Amino acid sequence: MRFMMFMYPQIDESDWNPTAEAVEAMSRYNDELRKAGMLLALDGLRPPSDGASVSFNGGEVKVTDGPFAEAKEVVGGYWIIQARSTEEAIEWAKRCPGENCRIEVRPIFEMEDFPPDVRERIGYDPGLHPGG
Amino acid sequence: MAATADARAAVEAVWRIESARLVAGLARLVRDVGLAEDLAQDALLVALERWPRDGVPDNPGAWLMATAKNRAIDLARRASTYERKREEVAHELGIMLAMDRADFAAEADDEVGDDLLALMFTCCHPALSTEARVALTLRLLGGLTTAEIARAFLVGEPTVAQRLTRAKKTLREVRADFEVPVGSALRARLPDVLEVVYLIFNEGYAASSGERWVRTELCEEALRLGRILAELAPAEPEAHGLIALLEIQASRLGARLGPDGEPILLLDQDRSRWDPLLIVRGVAALKRAEELPAPLGPYGLQAAIAACHGRALEAEDTDWVRIAALYEALGAIAPSPIVELNRAVAVGMAFGPEVGLALLERVATEPALRDYHLLPSVRGDLLARLGREEEAAVEFRRAAELTANESERSLLLRRAGDAEG
Secondary structure, eight states: OEEEEEEEEOSOGGGOSOOHHHHHHHHHHHHHHHHTTOEEEEEEOOOGGGOEEEEEETTEEEEEESOOTTOSOOOOEEEEEEOSSHHHHHHHHHTSOOSSEEEEEEEOOOGGGSOHHHHHHOSSOSTTOSOO | OHHHHHHHHHHHHHHHHHHHHHHHHHHHHHSOHHHHHHHHHHHHHHHHHHHHHHOOOSSHHHHHHHHHHHHHHHHHHHHHTSOOOHHHHHHHHHHHHHHTSOOGGGSOHHHHHHHHHHHHHHHTOTTSOHHHHHHHHHHHTTOOOHHHHHHHHTOOHHHHHHHHHHHHHHHHHTTOOOSOOOHHHHHHHHHHHHHHHHHHHHHHHOOSSSOHHHHHHHHHHHHHHHHHHHHHSTTOHHHHHHHHHHHHHHHTTTTSBOTTSOBOOGGGSOGGGSOHHHHHHHHHHHHHHHHSSSOOOHHHHHHHHHHHHHHOSSGGGOOHHHHHHHHHHHHHHSOOHHHHHHHHHHHHHHHOHHHHHHHHHHHTTOGGGTTOTHHHHHHHHHHHHTTOHHHHHHHHHHHHHHOOOHHHHHHHHHHHHHHHO
16 A cells, blocks of 8 residues: 655744754654665655645636645645555654654555546556555 | 554554564574564564553564563573573573663664564575465565465465474574675575565566455565665665566556456556556666666566666657667576567567567477467567468467467457458
8 A cells, every 4th residue: 555644844934944953863764664665755845935826716727826824734745655554654654753743644545446437537547556 | 342453453553564673683682583483473462462551652663672582581581490402591591691782772773684684585595495485574574474475375374374384493404594695695695585575576466366455465565575675785786676677567567457357468558557656766776776886687687678668658669679689688697488589579679570580480499488378479460560461360379279368368369360351
């Protein structure tokens, strides 16, 4: 199974760039994931003020530049990992050297999650791929 | 009760993460993987009893190690009150002395890595049969239960249990060193370890039988082991070559079967169903293999071939000239009629059906290919492209007779019909 772990740092945007210590601790954690053969991909994201939000209302597109005042929390980074169960993914999330943050652990859709008529229309089949 | 089930699932999740390191660390101390596994299992039982009640400790790995070590000391103390062979007592004293060493959790990363690698080599010891190596690897490095291994290989649970018991007994009898071989010994034994990972992957990849989730699980486990191996033996091109091959092959898992489970040939697959993340990972691993001073080995070359396919967005974009050259290189270091057959296909695509056919005829008399349906199937394809339709039809019919796969048979018969047109 493949999981995406979203990191929501609870910090102000002015403190967005992590310290050397925080990066070191996080690198150790990422290394542990890698050495366990579980890590498929990861990235840290630049602050929301560097990004934009593209929203659709009744099909109408609206682009808003960051930061996003209305957002309760924003994503700071993500991991994609391979795990054998949701519990295992949660156990890995618990080992993250977090201080004030929230990690959301979400299973990635698998083919079995869809009825046959939907499956037929899926170009790329996520769930059949091991390694996640 | 749901809460108990949840707690149990949490313990099992920790176990899945920690068991290999735990068994490896204990095996280094007691020099016996069977005993190490027993000690680790004992620690798991204690965890299953206590964690649901007291909560999961902060460092569950270190907790399990400490518990297993205490258990070892208890055993040694109790045992020493009976008459014992001198050797065994000395052996257990070794355990107790080792207890004084640095705490497991504080151990250097390198040491944990060495233990894991030593465990891999021990599970794939030359004294063991291939079946035993596979079962032991899945059990001790994958943390799979006997029942899970039995399901994966469609054999009875007692068969697997017996296989594991015998394997551990054999390791004891041959006094298998719990060590990572060095130098030429490493190079000599690494292929055994790589082969076991490859076999586990193929068992999962084979579309022939077994429940789908078990097959997926096996592929995932092989990928995980392959990635760990590449981390632990970074100077070995074949460790990177193998994981590169597996990642790229796994990228096609979603595309290689039709709606009724019938296999779809590589060139006919819907490439939008190939997993781009795994292709990228495979290509990156291949690059690491290529950057090492030693030339690519058989896995690396197969990965390079797989990468040629992986890079082509459409079947027509395939770099057949490069694939033909890679098959030639593969045939030079790992000669086999199958490689030559594949090379004939690639050459036929790169330089025209006539050249491909000439190459094919050179291996056509190989006994290994006598009843292999792909030989007449490839020949039929080359002949059809040369406009020799009647000869092609004969070949497709012969291939249809030889294949065990129903949907492939109907495809071949259809091609025979088309050729006769």
